[in-house]
Amino acid sequence: MTYRAPVADILITLRDVAGLDQMIADGLAPDLEGGMAEAVLEEAGKFATDRIAPLNRIGDQIGSQLKDGVITTPPGWKETYRDWAEAGWNGLPAPIDYGGQGLPMLVQAACIEMWNSANMAFALGPLLTAGAIEALDKHGSDHLKETYLPKLVSGEWMGTMNLTEPQAGSDLAALRSRAEKQPDGTYRIFGQKIYITYGEHDLTDNIVHLVLARLPDAPAGTRGISLFLVPKFLVNADGSLGARNDVFCNGIEHKLGIHASPTCTMVYGDKGGAIGYLIGEENRGLACMFTMMNNARLGVALQGVAIAEAAFQKALSYARERKQGRAAGYEGMAPIIAHPDIRRTLLQMRGRTRAARAIAYMTAEAIDRSHRETDPVKKEKAANRAALLTPIAKSYATDIGIEVSSLGVQVHGGMGYVEETGAAQFFRDARIAAIYEGTNGIQAIDLVTRKLTLAGGETVRDAIAAIRATVSEVKRRNDPAFGKLGERLAEAADALGQATDYMLAQLGSNMEAALAGATPYLKLFALAEGGAALAREALAASDVTAGERVAIARFYAEHDVNEATSLAREVIEGAESVPQAEIVFGT
Numbered sequence: 159m160t161y162r163a164p165v166a167d168i169l170i171t172l173r174d175v176a177g178l179d180q181m182i183a184d185g186l187a188p189d190l191e192g193g194m195a196e197a198v199l200e201e202a203g204k205f206a207t208d209r210i211a212p213l214n215r216i217g218d219q220i221g222s223q224l225k226d227g228v229i230t231t232p233p234g235w236k237e238t239y240r241d242w243a244e245a246g247w248n249g250l251p252a253p254i255d256y257g258g259q260g261l262p263m264l265v266q267a268a269c270i271e272m273w274n275s276a277n278m279a280f281a282l283g284p285l286l287t288a289g290a291i292e293a294l295d296k297h298g299s300d301h302l303k304e305t306y307l308p309k310l311v312s313g314e315w316m317g318t319m320n321l322t323e324p325q326a327g328s329d330l331a332a333l334r335s336r337a338e339k340q341p342d343g344t345y346r347i348f349g350q351k352i353y354i355t356y357g358e359h360d361l362t363d364n365i366v367h368l369v370l371a372r373l374p375d376a377p378a379g380t381r382g383i384s385l386f387l388v389p390k391f392l393v394n395a396d397g398s399l400g401a402r403n404d405v406f407c408n409g410i411e412h413k414l415g416i417h418a419s420p421t422c423t424m425v426y427g428d429k430g431g432a433i434g435y436l437i438g439e440e441n442r443g444l445a446c447m448f449t450m451m452n453n454a455r456l457g458v459a460l461q462g463v464a465i466a467e468a469a470f471q472k473a474l475s476y477a478r479e480r481k482q483g484r485a486a487g488y489e490g491m492a493p494i495i496a497h498p499d500i501r502r503t504l505l506q507m508r509g510r511t512r513a514a515r516a517i518a519y520m521t522a523e524a525i526d527r528s529h530r531e532t533d534p535v536k537k538e539k540a541a542n543r544a545a546l547l548t549p550i551a552k553s554y555a556t557d558i559g560i561e562v563s564s565l566g567v568q569v570h571g572g573m574g575y576v577e578e579t580g581a582a583q584f585f586r587d588a589r590i591a592a593i594y595e596g597t598n599g600i601q602a603i604d605l606v607t608r609k610l611t612l613a614g615g616e617t618v619r620d621a622i623a624a625i626r627a628t629v630s631e632v633k634r635r636n637d638p639a640f641g642k643l644g645e646r647l648a649e650a651a652d653a654l655g656q657a658t659d660y661m662l663a664q665l666g667s668n669m670e671a672a673l674a675g676a677t678p679y680l681k682l683f684a685l686a687e688g689g690a691a692l693a694r695e696a697l698a699a700s701d702v703t704a705g706e707r708v709a710i711a712r713f714y715a716e717h718d719v720n721e722a723t724s725l726a727r728e729v730i731e732g733a734e735s736v737p738q739a740e741i742v743f744g745t
Contacts, residue, residue, distance in 0.1 A: 161211045161468045163203030163272045169196060170707075171512065174698040175691045176519035178264055186530040187262050195265055202247065202269045209238050210276035217279050217418030218583050222359065224410040229358045229420045235280065239361045243313025247273075248284055252291050256307035262530070263456075267522035270457055271515070274464030278587050279419040281464075283316050283356040285457040289450035290317025290368055294387070297438040297446040305393055306366055316362045319450055320351040320369040320388075320424060328600055330444065331379040335371040335426065337386060337434060346431025347371055347388055347405075350423065353594075357422030358390075358407035364399060365390040368450060369426065369434060376441050385443030386434035388426065404432040415586030451595060452548060456525070458595045459518045459551040462559030462588065466511040469566035469584040474504055476570055476579070494569075502717075503569055507562045509714035512695070513688025514555035520691065521547040542617040546609045547687075549601035554684035556591035557598060563588045602676035605683070606661055607669075618658055621687070625651045628690040631697055639708050643693060646715040646722075650686040653726035657682055660730045671733035678732070682725040689719035 172178040178195060181187045213234050220232045242248070251266040252258025266288075273281035291310050294303060294317075309315040326332035335349025347369060351357075358365065367388040376382030392400040409423035426432040438446040477495040485492035494500045524547060527540035563584035567574035574581040592598045610618050629651060632644035657679055664672040692711035699707035 161207065161214075161275050161471055163206045163275070164467060164471075165196075165199050165203040167512070168199060168268045168271070168515070170695060170699075171516050171519050171691075172264060172268060174695045175516045176264055176523045178523075181262065181264070181523065181526065181530075186527065187264075189259075189261060190265065198250075198261070198265055199268055199272075202272055205242065205245065205247070206272040206276040209241065210273060210280055213238060213280060213418075214277040214583075215580060217277060218415075218587075219417075221417035222410065222420040224358075224407065224420070227358075227406055227408070228360070229407065229410065229422075230360055231420070232418050235418070236361055239280070239283075239313075242284075248287065248313030249311040251288070252311040253295055253307070256295070256303065257311045258291075262526045263522045264519060264526055267456065267460055267519055270460045271464045271467070271518075274461045275468040277418075278461055278465060279416040281461075282416065282419045283359070283361065284313070285454065285461075286319055286355055287313070287315075287317040288457070289319060289453040290366060292453050293368060293385075293446055293450040294437065296449050297385070298387070299435075299437075302387060302435055302437065305397070306387065306389075309364070310366060314362060315364040315366055316356060316359075317366045317368065318354055318357055319447070319454065320354055320357075320367050321447065322353045323350060324352055328597065330370065330383060333370055333372060333383060335369065337371040337373050337384060338431065339373065345371075345386055345434045345436060346427065347386055347434040348427030348431055350425050352423050353411065354422045354424045356420055357424045358410075359420050363391070364393075367405060367424070368437065368447065370443055370447060371434075373440055380444050382441050383443045383447075384440050385437040385446045387437055388432050388434040392433060404429045414589055415583065416590060454595045455548055455552040455601075456518065456521055458591050459514070459521070459548075459555040461591045462555035462557070463511060463515045463518055465559040465584050465588040465591070466507070466514060466555075466562035469563040469581065469588075470504070470507040470511055472579075472581055472584070473507060473566040473569040476573075476581075477504060480570075480573075500569060503565050505710070505713045506717065507565050507569075509692065509710050509718065510558045510562055510688075512710060513684075513692055513714060513718070514551075514558040516691030516695070517547065517684060517687050518551045518555055520687075521551045539613075539617075539620075542612040543621070545612060546605070546617050546621065549596075549605040549609065550680060550684050550687065552595065553592070553598040553601040553605075553680050554688070556588075557681075559588040559591055560585070598680075599677060602680040603673060605680050606672050606676040607665065610658065610661055611665065615662055622651060622655050622658065625654070625686050625690040628693050628697075632693055635697065637708070639705075639712070640696070641712045641716060643689075643696075643712045643715040646719045647686070647689050647693060650682075650689055650719045650722035653722040654682055654686045657726045657729040668733075674733040674736040675729035678725045678728040682722055682729065685719050685722055685725070689715050 217232045223230045249258035250261050254260040337345040337347050339345050369386045369388050370383050372382055394400045405426050407422040408425050411421040480494050481491040482494050485496035524540050524544035528544050531537040567581045570581045573579050629648045692714050696708045696711035
């Protein structure tokens with residue numbers, strides 16, 4: 159079975175958990191009134207299903223090819239990208255002043271999920287372009303915006319993010335790429351960048367690189383990093399493409415997954431220096447780049463959701479068709495979905511996927527409110543909530559992408575381990591998402607050390623209070639079909655509250671203990687948020703969907719959320735069992 163966009167499921171999460179209808183009612187999304195959101199997502203789902211998904215297999219098998227410095231994408235990619243861009247999908251959330259549609263991130267998030275479920279390798283390029291648009295719009299000069307944004311928004315050009323170097327992965331303080339200011343106000347860029355997604359390709363005529371580099375007199379560390387726009391082709395005064403810039407791809411990575419996404423080694427300045435243009439202020443580039451990185455972190459979270467959804471669909475289809483063994487009610491061999499262990503596995507896949515989707519969409523909604531609210535207090539509160547949820551969404555959803563795609567292989571049995579079924583590709587593609595845009599360990603550290611203290615701890619306490627409010631509603635419903643959902647969710651809220659108090663106390667006295675428990679703390683937070691989100695879906699379900707929604711919420715609470723108390727113990731009691739490295743591993 160090939161992927162089919164689950165538009166109905168997506169709309170339920172948008173409305174019942176992420177608050178799409180409330181945003182419209184509050185006047186924050188007037189363009190989505192009158193069923194516009196449904197219409198946009200229906201069309202996006204059709205394009206994802208009919209045009210992008212069929213390219214997934216051939217992209218994995220053929221990949222992007224580098225020859226004589228030129229990268230060729232797989233057959234059909236260039237034409238499909240052209241049609242996708244011409245249909246306006248690239249400019250969905252982009253600023254209206256530069257040709258975009260200015261729609262909320264919440265709608266864009268749903269589309270990102272569908273593009274990536276259909277074909278993660280294809281969708282990666284547009285994901286980075288969207289981040290480049292936001293960074294340039296917020297920090298670029300008027301001249302740079304007028305020159306580059308219309309083409310980036312239309313999708314005629316694509317954008318990249320150039321951070322990593324051989325000696326500098328997550329530690330950007332170790333960057334060595336340098337920039338030299340020229341008399342005309344431009345800069346000459348020199349250095350090498352690795353792991354640059356879509357650094358070179360044949361989908362667009364120009365590629366706009368956003369590059370971190372240091373000036374000769376820059377302060378040490380991250381305070382001395384500047385951000386530059388470096389186009390593949392220089393742009394003439396009339397907007398036409400000019401001379402080739404001194405930036406070239408000299409290698410392409412051979413990866414575990416996403417084979418068709420060209421991951422490049424980029425060399426700047428081998429022929430005298432690549433011409434670049436400063437974005438923002440000198441030595442303040444990291445703040446500008448984080449605009450793009452935060453955009454990308456939500457996008458990567460959605461990739462985790464996307465791969466999980468695609469893997470689940472394939473596993474469900476296989477489980478309905480594959481006959482093996484005996485089961486009650488069947489003569490002869492039964493379809494494997496009749497076996498309780500397979501049903502349990504499929505429930506795990508579906509529940510985790512929907513929980514991760516809900517957290518990602520809640521993050522998108524908070525981002526929208528942080529941009530669209532006019533009341534300064536509401537605006538700041540939304541910004542803090544978005545900041546709190548972003549590392550949770552990125553880490554949990556990408557972990558779920560790996561777990562669910564692995565379970566998908568398991569459902570297929572031996573057929574999942576061979577490439578013919580396509581189940582293995584999801585597992586391979588999913589693995590990178592927990593690594594790039596800040597590894598999941600870094601996300602956990604960010605959550606604990608930077609986000610828990612937002613607004614003096616009020617942001618995290620508000621989140622826990624919202625989970626408790628959902629518990630109260632479940633208990634008021636008093637529906638036997640909910641089983642232990644309310645009880646398990648209440649335990650999770652208590653566990654999260656205790657672990658949060660512990661973490662806040664450790665931040666001021668024992669940072670090592672806080673860091674040692676950061677990853678289990680993030681998972682605990684995600685399970686509580688995800689459980690509450692699925693409970694809200696179940697509470698809001700109509701008669702048609704109530705049975706399935708309640709069953710998923712109950713299963714997730716009684717099987718996944720059930721881990722909350724043990725995770726809290728790991729956070730609070732586990733630090734002492736993480737000794738210094740030399741004790742276990744030697745010097």
